Amino acid sequence: MTEQFGRALAAYAKPLEEGKPNTALAESVTEVVRTLGTVAEKWFTDPQKAMEAQSLIGGQFLALWGSTLQKMQGETVTPVALPDPKDKRFAAPEWSANPVFDFLKQGYLITTRWAEILVDEAEGLDDHTRAKAQFYVRQISGAMSPSNFLATNPELIRETFRENGANLVRGMKMLAEDVEAGGGELRVRQTDQGQFKVGVNMASTPGEVVFRNDLIELIQYAPQTDTVLKRPLLIVPPWINKYYILDLNKDKSYIGWAVSQGLTVFVISWVNPDARHASKDFESYMREGIFSALEAIERATGERQVSAVGYCVGGTLLAVSLAYMAAVGDDRIASATFLTTQVDFTHAGDLKVFVDEAQIRSIEAGMKDRGYLEGAKMANAFNMLRPNDLIWPYVVNNYLKGKAPLPFDLLYWNSDATRMPAANHSFYLRNCYLDNKLSRGEMVLGNVRLDLGKVTAPVFNLATREDHIAPALSVFEGCRAFGGPVDYVLAGSGHIAGVVNPPAKPKYQYWTGGPAHGTLQEWISAATEHPGSWWPYWFSWLEQQNGERVPARRPGGDALPSLGPAPGTYVLEKA
Numbered sequence: 357m358t359e360q361f362g363r364a365l366a367a368y369a370k371p372l373e374e375g376k377p378n379t380a381l382a383e384s385v386t387e388v389v390r391t392l393g394t395v396a397e398k399w400f401t402d403p404q405k406a407m408e409a410q411s412l413i414g415g416q417f418l419a420l421w422g423s424t425l426q427k428m429q430g431e432t433v434t435p436v437a438l439p440d441p442k443d444k445r446f447a448a449p450e451w452s453a454n455p456v457f458d459f460l461k462q463g464y465l466i467t468t469r470w471a472e473i474l475v476d477e478a479e480g481l482d483d484h485t486r487a488k489a490q491f492y493v494r495q496i497s498g499a500m501s502p503s504n505f506l507a508t509n510p511e512l513i514r515e516t517f518r519e520n521g522a523n524l525v526r527g528m529k530m531l532a533e534d535v536e537a538g539g540g541e542l543r544v545r546q547t548d549q550g551q552f553k554v555g556v557n558m559a560s561t562p563g564e565v566v567f568r569n570d571l572i573e574l575i576q577y578a579p580q581t582d583t584v585l586k587r588p589l590l591i592v593p594p595w596i597n598k599y600y601i602l603d604l605n606k607d608k609s610y611i612g613w614a615v616s617q618g619l620t621v622f623v624i625s626w627v628n629p630d631a632r633h634a635s636k637d638f639e640s641y642m643r644e645g646i647f648s649a650l651e652a653i654e655r656a657t658g659e660r661q662v663s664a665v666g667y668c669v670g671g672t673l674l675a676v677s678l679a680y681m682a683a684v685g686d687d688r689i690a691s692a693t694f695l696t697t698q699v700d701f702t703h704a705g706d707l708k709v710f711v712d713e714a715q716i717r718s719i720e721a722g723m724k725d726r727g728y729l730e731g732a733k734m735a736n737a738f739n740m741l742r743p744n745d746l747i748w749p750y751v752v753n754n755y756l757k758g759k760a761p762l763p764f765d766l767l768y769w770n771s772d773a774t775r776m777p778a779a780n781h782s783f784y785l786r787n788c789y790l791d792n793k794l795s796r797g798e799m800v801l802g803n804v805r806l807d808l809g810k811v812t813a814p815v816f817n818l819a820t821r822e823d824h825i826a827p828a829l830s831v832f833e834g835c836r837a838f839g840g841p842v843d844y845v846l847a848g849s850g851h852i853a854g855v856v857n858p859p860a861k862p863k864y865q866y867w868t869g870g871p872a873h874g875t876l877q878e879w880i881s882a883a884t885e886h887p888g889s890w891w892p893y894w895f896s897w898l899e900q901q902n903g904e905r906v907p908a909r910r911p912g913g914d915a916l917p918s919l920g921p922a923p924g925t926y927v928l929e930k931a
Contacts, residue, residue, distance in 0.1 A: 360528030371540035398478040437465035445503040450510035468497040498743035526758030551763035559600035563922035564911035567652035573924040579908035594668040595626040628929035634727030637779035671697025679806035700795035700834040711789040723778035731773025731931025812840035820854030835872035866890040
């Protein structure tokens, strides 16, 4: 165990020895200290507030001491603090039956909830500072849970004695491997990487790459029906992750299902950028991405107009492109579907904690030398939104229990990170998250001021009820920015599972209620709940826009020879 731990330390120290210190970590710690220090100042510079803060926690700990003494004497007592029923960290019986572990558990819950109260009730905090403090408290609370440490977790103690420490040997070996894989930073493995291969058992819907430039490969999928809708479908996925979230496997593939319904499906596969792409900005992604794809689709099918689908930031780019096209009289996108997409960033969720002028300047400084944001940075940010689901269970399972994680296709995709060009990422953070220019009609692209109110094409706007990246309220409010008819649909679950919910194996429901009128809660109260997948409802909506059918088309037609089979080459590039 010591040998493997030494190997991990050596891997961690290697960047320092090479003169590449992790300055981002120091900056992050500074930001945490500054933010929580502001909260502490609100409470502890005023003697009365300080006394109030101390009494909030002191009384509960006195009650806990008393109940623990009673429990040690064999009496039945009512817990002072109970974990959330969904919290799996304290499921082992010893957490309740053993007075020592019960005390650790309850003391932890009392302390973390006290910290949350201090943040929530601090007077005079601006909204952004409060949101950052709430986020940092969640990170610290997740990290400090007694379930994360060998000496304070009864499951780990039992497991270590049972295996005579062999679990720790395996765990340290995996720790060393993961620090080495992260180039000196811990890259926590969340799944068995060896069980998946893109193009074999992931991203395996048959198709051909029919166009390629510096930013995209355009894939056209082979038809599965004799006839297809006359109007092709262009899918614009996010570049923050790889497109095959919509083509995980044959049972979960939104792309494969769309093809099976009789759609000529094209999808953009974004390049995994490097220093050569540093200057590629939002306009580049519009022109070399969406516009180049539209031109290629017309050459391949003869169709000038398409239906378009945009997912997450791909949807934001699609909305930006629609506003630009409306301004210059370009009607090639006849209808638009947005999947968990934000155009109004007023209620943009937890990711806003990473966005203020100081933090953006820090990110831009980090991107300046490389020309891009490293893929691991965004992956870590997304994991931090749900640390008790996506970080600490794997730390405990991998490095303390010594168990390799189970194969899980979604987490394999989640770990298949992508980089982001400096110019593009800076534009997105500043114009969308920081200044919210798109919904205000203040965004300028290609010397054109963008106004979503001029976008009159029909819009299908899907939100998911538990989304922490593009919250349902944010998507709902964004509906008001468009000038044409908008059908707002709300799906169950979150940003990924709510979208990838196939009809053959549906896990969640969806709600329909037409346009986004009134408040979100009023809309939900009047909406109709439907069991199963939203996919068939969406396809019916798409058919209503243009239901004419033509003979099925082979990829590329006569104009665009195949450049290789799907999933192409760009998606295979590792960050």
